[in-house]
Amino acid sequence: MALPGWLYRYPALLPHLKQKLLALAAALLLLGPATACAPTPSLSPADSATLENSGYGFIRDGVSSRDEITTRIGLPVYEFEHRRILIYRCHNSDNLVSLYSVGPVDPYNPREMPSPHPELCSVVLVFDSNGILAKHSLVISK
């Protein structure tokens, strides 16, 4: 490994430095994954057809009932405002989403995702006072 010319004026350093620079280069390689040039995905609503194309055609505004949806999918991860708003977690792969029930949030441990999960998405369902789906949204990272 070539070192800058001025260093050769200090021969006592050379044997140590060459070996250390190699170790440093190895550490720099380790840094690669951490500093890899990857864009940061943003949370944003997805095309409403994505859910239907993924086999969730039964989630239809003005038609589906809360009971029907919870029976077919399971318990949502979050319920707000006396079950008027339900949130389901889903997995997004190439615009094909799959909803799954992970059950409600553990009251002893608010659920957080410590590792990056840009593939995880959310389905937000808003019901009217009769328990019929008023509107829904699919939020993905892109």
Next chain:
Amino acid sequence: MNPHSAMPIPRIINKIDSPEAKSPPGKNRPNRLRILLLFLIAAYLSGCAIIPIITTEQGLRSGRGQILESDLAAFEIGKTTREEVLFKFGEPSLVLNDQKLIVYRWAVSKGGAIFVAVAPGAGMAATAGPIDRYYLVRIEFNENGRLLRFDRSSSIWSEMDKKINEWIPSEDKKYTRTMRILISPAPTLSALQQDADAPCLGVKIRVEDFADLRPDLEAGSPIGKVKPAWLKEGVDVCTRQQPSEVVRDSVMTQLQAMGAEITDQGPEVVVSGAVRTFAIKTTNNRPGWYNLFGSVEFDLTARHVTAADAGVTRHYKIACRRHSMSPFSEEKFTAVLGDCMKDYQRQTDLDIDLIWEINSGFVPGAGGESP
């Protein structure tokens, strides 16, 4: 020779700092190399050094995705509703203070740092780690679900748990990052799979809910605590299912493997049980080597529906051990409790008296034949 005495460090530093040593504009590469070497020399002298390499923000290090300032621009205090926020950003990272405070957080990569440790005469070790920038969006609503206030902040040093709590006035509702490991020990089938030779083939069995007789029991209470010496506070280990359900599932699985039919309709045998111990313990004999102990103790009673007073009772007390390099291995905790349940299943496979009792129920009143 003392290597330190041979190094004219001040001269090198002077040389680097001197104006003539500076590179011409646009050619700063030699300077960077010199700075790097300076770090190395500093590491050599002081024993260790941290070399930060700060880059532009990129990639996602935790969370689901980022929320930009522009995403929040449309929010209006007193007008925007919780529904609109959730509709736009989906599942929050945290929901606190009776759903009045919603938190989204994520982290992005901000480069990395190289940690260099030098022991004179013994050489040098270098490793690298990421530097993250943590982002936090706090959104607070009033009693009517209307936006009260919101902000977006970031820090390179902390995940800002304190900042979250600034907006929670009530002490008992403050957010605390629970150090907790959740495991799902699942019953495993014994080597004895259901086949024509299964010893309890066709016996209808109802398995009642198991009682939980563990002392000092509270819902969600941990089954153990891991506290390595270097950690200030221990980490609780909890099960997703109640331990009594885990044991009951194991018993049901084993009975099914023995050929029994688990049903609530017209059972011939009723099995009940009570869990007395379901615990995890860790010991650390030497650095990086942990012993994980699992212990399960429970009672099991099988009785005929026609002879409620009769029946067989078993007391199982099982302890298993596994090794782990990490004290926080969910997989190993799950496995060591799985080992305990497997041991119970092995014991049942060989328990002729129990099998006899269960089969006696298959022919009500007949007293049963030897299986």
